[in-house]
Amino acid sequence: MKKSKANGFKRQFKDALSYLRESRNYILVIATIFLAGILLGFSFYSQLSFLDGILDGLIEKIRGLSTPGIILFIMQNNIKSAFYGLLFGAVLGIFPLMNSLSNGVVLGYVMNGVWVNSGIREFWRILPHGIFELPAIFISLSLGLKLGMFIFQKNKLSELSERARNSMIIFVCIVIPLLIVAAVIEGLLIAAYK
Helix, strand or coil: CHHHHHHHHHHHHHHHHHHHHHCHHHHHHHHHHHHHHHHHHHHCHHHHCCHHHHHHHHHHHHCCCCHHHHHHHHHHHHHHHHHHHHHHHHCCCHHHHHHHHHHHHHHHHHHHHHHHHHCHHHHHHCHHHHHHHHHHHHHHHHHHHHHHHHHHCCCHHHHHHHHHHHHHHHHHHHHHHHHHHHHHHHHHHHHHCC
């Protein structure tokens, strides 16, 4: 019985990986929109000063937290954001597109601020956790976008069910582990530069 369940999960995981490979174009769309958001945030820095309040609010939430507390906060925040991007993608994929653009704008805004205040050499602080976080977010948002495209399929309900199952397997087995690693790296970096 246990062997049968293990084989069943292996098959499902293999199907989910195949589904992920088939989602390359969706990942490309999400990454392109994210990069466009970075360019917008970087270019229109002076018009986006309202983001300071949002960023200050986030900084205030981690102020006084221990390193494990910071890691846990980042992990919860990122997993929740990635999950919502996936889940709310069922509504024609609109939320993942908006999420990708807005996150790109915020990153572009932060990058411009860092560049103006400290120069390009400080960008390296963003890179270590981004290596794990960005692929996880791109995967999650692209799966949300693809989930929303079920509406254009012939057998809508069965397509929605199949896409949701594959997306959840990928979310649990790939996205969450990547976000955990990213949160640990980011939390350690934040603690080191407090």
